[in-house]
Each structure stands twice: as structure tokens, then as C-alpha cells.
Amino acid sequence: MVTPAPSPAVGIAGAAYYLPPVAKDLRTLAKEGLLTGDVAPLETFGFARARVAQESHVEMAIHASRAVLEETDTDPADVQLVLYAGALASSSVAPCAPPPRGSLLHLGSVPELFRYPASILQQELDLTSAVVTGVNQQACASIFSAIQLGRMTLASDPDVHTVLCVASDRLPDGAPRDIIFNLVSDGACAVLLRRDAPRNRILAVHQVTKGMMYGEVALDAEVIAAYFPTAVTVIQDTLQKAQLTMDDIAWIIPHNVSLRSWEILLGMLKAPVAKLFSGNIARVGHTMAADNIINLRDADDAGLLKPGDRLLLFTFGFGLNWSCMILEH
Amino acid sequence: MAILLTGGTGALGRELVRVLRDDAQGELFILTRDPSSAAGVIAQPGVRFIHGDVTHEGFALADSDAAVLRGQVTQLVHCAAATSFTLPLETARAVNVHGTRNVLAFARDCRRVASIACASTVYVAGRRTGIIRESDTSSDGWVNTYEQSKHEMEVVVRDAMTTLPVSLYRFSTIIGHSQTGEVTGFNAIHHALRLFYHGLAPMIPGDLATRIDLVPVDFAARALHHLVIHGFEGGRTYHLSAGTERSCTLDELLADTVSVFEQSRPAWRKRRIERPAVVDVDTYALFTRSVEESGNVVLQRATQAVQAFAWQMAYPKTFDTTGADAALADTGIVAPHVNTYYGKVVRHCVETSWGRGASDGAAA
Numbered sequence: 001m002v003t004p005a006p007s008p009a010v011g012i013a014g015a016a017y018y019l020p021p022v023a024k025d026l027r028t029l030a031k032e033g034l035l036t037g038d039v040a041p042l043e044t045f046g047f048a049r050a051r052v053a054q055e056s057h058v059e060m061a062i063h064a065s066r067a068v069l070e071e072t073d074t075d076p077a078d079v080q081l082v083l084y085a086g087a088l089a090s091s092s093v094a095p096c097a098p099p100p101r102g103s104l105l106h107l108g109s110v111p112e113l114f115r116y117p118a119s120i121l122q123q124e125l126d127l128t129s130a131v132v133t134g135v136n137q138q139a140c141a142s143i144f145s146a147i148q149l150g151r152m153t154l155a156s157d158p159d160v161h162t163v164l165c166v167a168s169d170r171l172p173d174g175a176p177r178d179i180i181f182n183l184v185s186d187g188a189c190a191v192l193l194r195r196d197a198p199r200n201r202i203l204a205v206h207q208v209t210k211g212m213m214y215g216e217v218a219l220d221a222e223v224i225a226a227y228f229p230t231a232v233t234v235i236q237d238t239l240q241k242a243q244l245t246m247d248d249i250a251w252i253i254p255h256n257v258s259l260r261s262w263e264i265l266l267g268m269l270k271a272p273v274a275k276l277f278s279g280n281i282a283r284v285g286h287t288m289a290a291d292n293i294i295n296l297r298d299a300d301d302a303g304l305l306k307p308g309d310r311l312l313l314f315t316f317g318f319g320l321n322w323s324c325m326i327l328e329h
Numbered sequence: 330m331a332i333l334l335t336g337g338t339g340a341l342g343r344e345l346v347r348v349l350r351d352d353a354q355g356e357l358f359i360l361t362r363d364p365s366s367a368a369g370v371i372a373q374p375g376v377r378f379i380h381g382d383v384t385h386e387g388f389a390l391a392d393s394d395a396a397v398l399r400g401q402v403t404q405l406v407h408c409a410a411a412t413s414f415t416l417p418l419e420t421a422r423a424v425n426v427h428g429t430r431n432v433l434a435f436a437r438d439c440r441r442v443a444s445i446a447c448a449s450t451v452y453v454a455g456r457r458t459g460i461i462r463e464s465d466t467s468s469d470g471w472v473n474t475y476e477q478s479k480h481e482m483e484v485v486v487r488d489a490m491t492t493l494p495v496s497l498y499r500f501s502t503i504i505g506h507s508q509t510g511e512v513t514g515f516n517a518i519h520h521a522l523r524l525f526y527h528g529l530a531p532m533i534p535g536d537l538a539t540r541i542d543l544v545p546v547d548f549a550a551r552a553l554h555h556l557v558i559h560g561f562e563g564g565r566t567y568h569l570s571a572g573t574e575r576s577c578t579l580d581e582l583l584a585d586t587v588s589v590f591e592q593s594r595p596a597w598r599k600r601r602i603e604r605p606a607v608v609d610v611d612t613y614a615l616f617t618r619s620v621e622e623s624g625n626v627v628l629q630r631a632t633q634a635v636q637a638f639a640w641q642m643a644y645p646k647t648f649d650t651t652g653a654d655a656a657l658a659d660t661g662i663v664a665p666h667v668n669t670y671y672g673k674v675v676r677h678c679v680e681t682s683w684g685r686g687a688s689d690g691a692a693a
Binding site: 038041044210220222224225228232267268 | 527528529530531532600601602603604605606608609611612615616619620622623624625627628631
């Protein structure tokens with residue numbers, strides 16, 4: 001899906017995140033039975049530790065959303081649309097305690113089928129004017145889909161001026177944290193979209209879904225093989241949409257999959273690794289849908305981003321979904 | 330005339346047998362380790378199968394066979410080779426180097442022998458780049474053990490050129506029949522196509538403008554037949570390749586491949602498999618190392634199969650065919666342009682499921 005740049009321009013007015021305080025290194029994870037494979041390849045590929053939540057995914061979403069509202073001095077009542085994203089299927093329902101080991105969902109009664117995280121978020125944060133909805137079938141790319149939908153709404157509906165996009169994921173207790181050579185963390189992010197935002201103007205978004213490859217374990221090799229050439233195509237198409245080249249990009253804000261895979265992808269794109277904001281791959285791990293926003297915020301806080309910098313955000317999710325977004329800081 | 334052929338059951342050998350029989354010149358002996366299965370594969374009248382093995386001195390022939398061959402053979406065509414790109418070097422040498430030594434030693438005992446042809450490969454040039462001439466004998470190292478062992482074989486053959494009527498015939502990659510697309514011997518290129526078809530070939534090293542030199546098996550056999558039987562000249566080296574004019578670019582080859590996959594199997598289009606990205610050497614090396622470290626067996630096998638020859642793409646070269654063109658002038662034997670038959674070969678691969686005879690389940 002290639003979407004023309006809506007007018008007027010929409011941007012990310014604020015970005016915040018929440019990471020659980022508990023961080024476990026690879027050896028601890030292995031000792032606790034939270035890795036299916038060896039520590040060595042994960043270390044080689046750039047991982048060091050994973051965040052493991054005691055909190056629910058909804059609690060993490062509330063933390064991140066409250067932070068972005070406060071930091072942007074936004075009255076919760078001014079938010080007109082909430083797009084609640086999640087990579088995992090379990091992120092689209094309210095937490096049920098205690099779920100049996102190995103189960104994604106534990107539903108004790110029919111009404112529990114209607115308990116939604118977005119409704120809890122609205123209630124807890126007094127988002128009284130907001131329409132709330134979920135975006136949940138693009139896996140790790142779901143926050144990109146939420147931002148794109150919010151951007152399109154802002155561009156097409158003059159009555160909407162503020163959209164809150166949230167993503168939060170938490171692996172079930174005891175679930176292995178190594179998935180196709182990546183180390184998965186729990187975490188949440190939130191962004192506030194506004195028309196005519198003073199920074200992080202969205203220049204282009206491009207998404208590709210290949211539904212034929214829907215994630216059987218036996219397809220691991222095919223997924224890895226498909227990842228690279230499709231990623232190159234998606235990134236190049238996004239640059240073309242924004243009428244930019246890779247040379248115009250100041251920073252690449254990644255999803256926190258393996259550093260090695262980024263080195264390969266950047267080699268394919270002929271882009272220098274120095275442009276990659278990569279420190280969080282080891283520090284944070286792969287928080288599924290929240291990575292790019294966490295990294296955007298940390299790069300900004302570190303003073304790395306200058307006004308006018310073009311930022312390229314790229315992610316990939318099971319399903320299979322490739323997403324790329326270019327911002328002007 | 331009596332011709333002794335080694336490697337008669339290989340892709341080139343089989344086609345050569347057909348051409349030789351069409352020419353109906355004299356007796357044709359085929360040296361084979363398994364005469365009964367060779368007879369099933371070749372199925373040509375007027376062929377005599379001789380039990381023997383080039384890796385043994387004197388081919389380990391029965392005394393009666395040895396006497397017949399030594400007394401009758403006038404032409405010796407040596408096509409037997411270990412063509413796998415992934416063999417240990419010593420295994421490749423056993424056939425390609427020591428086997429050739431045995432062939433030349435045997436030829437010295439054939440009192441009527443007038444011509445000896447040794448099949449080689451243009452890729453003895455290994456990692457060299459640029460224009461490779463038929464007179465060139467150097468390399469800058471090799472991409473696989475096949476190339477190295479064939480280079481070593483050429484050294485042996487050139488040493489013998491002063492005392493024996495022997496010439497070298499360097500073939501480009503032989504991929505199938507120019508008219509039917511039929512492939513009788515599936516090699517690394519066909520295997521790479523299969524991996525691409527199944528979405529397991531994400532990248533190859535090189536440049537989109539790299540020229541890809543391929544020849545069809547019918548051209549290869551007709552050219553060899555003419556040069557050995559009708560126009561033999563000892564001490565020569567010929568490039569039987571497409572050359573600059575009749576090769577195509579890697580970009581064209583990938584585009585043609587996708588086009589045939591989509592036409593042959595509409596379901597393949599639905600899978601939206603990207604064509605392999607063409608990347609620089611460092612990126613490809615990092616990718617292959619990562620696959621090894623990952624432990625993913627399926628991808629490891631796929632990557633090993635592709636990289637056995639794919640590195641050659643990173644050393645762009647073209648093959649000068651001046652000598653072969655002159656020797657084949659006025660014969661009507663000319664390598665067709667790759668674009669005129671490559672699609673037929675790919676279609677044959679898809680429709681026969683790379684020789685397995687059934688349609689490929691993944692995209693049927």
C-alpha cells in the first residue's frame with residue numbers, strides 16, 4: 001500500500017515509552033528456560049538482555065500513554081481517536097489472571113471476550129472524547145499501521161486534530177524469548193499525532209504484506225530469505241515516494257532485530273552503519289511493535305537529531321508485513 | 330575411425346553421442362563404470378560400452394578390452410569429470426587431474442590415436458576479471474574446487490601437448506537444449522534456480538551489469554564434434570562460450586527467470602517472491618556467515634548450494650572466442666544468444682520440477 005502524502009502534513013508531536021524495570025541477561029534467560037536455542041548466536045547477533053514485565057500489557061500502555069500526554073501538555077479530553085496496536089494476538093484482549101502456562105488466552109466467561117485494552121486505556125486516562133479502536137494484525141509493524149491510519153484520518157477529517165497511537169506487547173509468562181534469532185522484550189510506546197506538528201513531519205509511509213507466508217515454523221528459512229530483498233524494495237519505494245535518496249537520510253531508526261541483520265540490510269542498501277541508531281538492540285532487545293518509537297525518543301533525548309533531519313524508520317512483522325516511514329525531524 | 334569417449338553419460342556426453350551417431354563415423358566406444366546403466370541412459374545404436382574407470386591407471390580394463398582399444402582408437406574424447414562445485418579438493422582432483430593423467434597415459438599406448446580432446450571449463454580463469462582469452466592460463470585463485478582441479482588438469486594437458494596430439498576445449502556453463510529446453514544434467518545453476526523458485530535465494534554477489542555466459546548443450550556437442558572429428562588441430566585451446574555478443578546481463582537473466590516462473594506457474598506470482606538482491610561481496614559474505622552461525626539447516630543448505638558458484642558473479646569476466654569462431658567458421662555452428670533459449674530451459678525446469686517429473690507442490 002503506497003499512500004500519497006496527505007495534505008496538510010501530519011507529524012509526531014510527541015513520543016514516549018515504557019519499559020519494565022526488570023532486565024535479564026542472556027545467561028539468566030537461558031538458566032530460567034526462557035531461550036529455546038543457545039546464548040552464543042544471540043550474542044553474536046548483538047543482543048544482551050531482555051525486559052521481562054511483571055506488569056500487564058495494558059498497564060504498560062497506560063504508562064506510555066500518560067507520559068506522552070503529560071509531556072505534550074495534552075488534555076486527555078482533546079484526544080479524538082485512539083488507535084491501540086499490538087503485535088501479539090494476546091495484546092488485543094484485556095489481561096486475564098492467571099493464564100495457564102503456555103496459553104495465550106484464558107477466558108473464563110463469555111463477557112471476558114468483550115474486555116478490550118483500548119477501553120481500559122480510555123477509562124484510566126479520561127480520554128472521554130476519543131473514539132477507540134484496535135490495530136492488531138500486522139505484528140511488529142502494527143504501530144506503523146496505527147500511525148498511518150491516524151495520519152490518514154487527520155488528513156481527511158478536519159474535525160480531528162489529535163490522535164493517540166499506542167502499542168504494547170508482553171509475552172506470556174514462561175514463553176521463550178528467542179524468536180528466529182531475535183531476543184524479544186516486553187514494552188510499550190505511545191505517539192501523539194497532530195496536523196501541522198512542529199517536528200517529525202511524516203513524509204512518506206509504505207507498507208507491504210505478503211499474506212501467503214503466514215508464519216508456520218517450517219517457513220523460518222523462507223521468512224529469513226524473503227526478509228532482505230523485500231526490505232530493500234520497501235525502503236527504496238518509500239524513499240522514492242518521499243523523493244529522497246538514502247544519502248538524504250540522517251538517521252535510520254530501526255526495529256531492534258539483530259544488529260547483524262541490520263548490517264546486512266544496510267550493506268544491501270549501500271548505507272553506512274554509522275547512520276543506524278543501534279544501541280538499543282543490546283540494551284532493550286526487540287519489543288515487537290514499540291522498537292522504532294522507543295529508539296526515536298532515545299535518539300532525540302541523546303541530542304542526535306537536528307531540526308530538518310530526515311529519519312528513516314523501518315520494521316517487519318510476522319504476517320508478513322514490511323513497513324517503512326520517513327520523518328522530517 | 331574409432332572413437333573412445335569418457336563421460337558419455339553426462340549432459341554433454343549424451344548429446345555428443347547423439348551427434349556422433351548422426352555423423353555415423355566409425356566405431357564409438359564409451360568408457361563407463363557401469364555399462365548396463367549407461368546403456369539404459371544412452372540408448373543409441375552402434376555404441377559399445379567398455380567397463381572401465383578413468384581414476385585407475387589403464388582404466389582397470391579387462392585385457393581383451395584394453396587390446397581392442399589400444400589397437401583401434403583413433404580419436405579420444407575425454408569428457409569425464411567431477412563437476413560438483415562442493416567436493417573436497419582431493420576428490421575433485423582424483424577424477425579431474427589424476428583421471429586425465431590416466432587418459433593421456435592410455436592415449437600414448439593407442440598406436441593409431443590421431444586426436445585427443447580434453448573438455449575443460451572457461452572458469453579455470455577463477456577469480457580473474459576482464460577479458461579472458463583462449464591463450465590465457467593464469468588465475469587469481471578459484472571460487473570452488475571444480476575450477477581449481479580443472480585448472481590443474483589443464484597444466485597436465487598442456488605438458489602433454491608437446492608429445493601428444495591433444496587440445497583443450499573450455500566450455501562455458503552448459504544449461505540445456507536450445508530448441509527444447511530439455512536439461513539432461515541438472516547442475517548448480519539449475520539448483521540455484523530451484524532455490525529462487527522456492528524463495529530461498531535472497532541475494533547473490535555481483536553487479537546487475539555482470540555478463541552471464543551460458544551455452545546450450547546442442548551447441549556444445551556440435552562444436553566439440555566438429556573440432557575433434559572434422560577440424561582437429563593439436564596444441565590448441567578453444568573457448569566454447571557465448572562470448573560478449575551472445576551472453577546476457579545478470580539483470581536480464583533474473584528478469585527472464587521471473588517472467589518464466591510467473592508464466593509457467595501463475596500461483597508463483599501470488600507468493601510475491603522477490604528476485605534475489607544483487608549485493609557487494611562484503612555484504613554477501615556477512616550474510617553467508619550469519620546463516621552458518623544461525624544454525625538454520627534449510628537456509629544453510631540453500632546458501633551453501635548457491636555460494637559454491639555465486640562468488641563467480643563477483644568476478645565479472647567475458648570470454649574471447651576468436652580461435653573457436655575461426656575454427657567453426659562456415660560450419661553454421663554458432664552459439665545462440667542466451668536470450669533465445671534461456672526461457673525454454675527455465676520452463677523445462679519448472680514443468681519437470683527440476684527433473685523429478687512432478688509439478689512442484691509449493692507453487693503448483
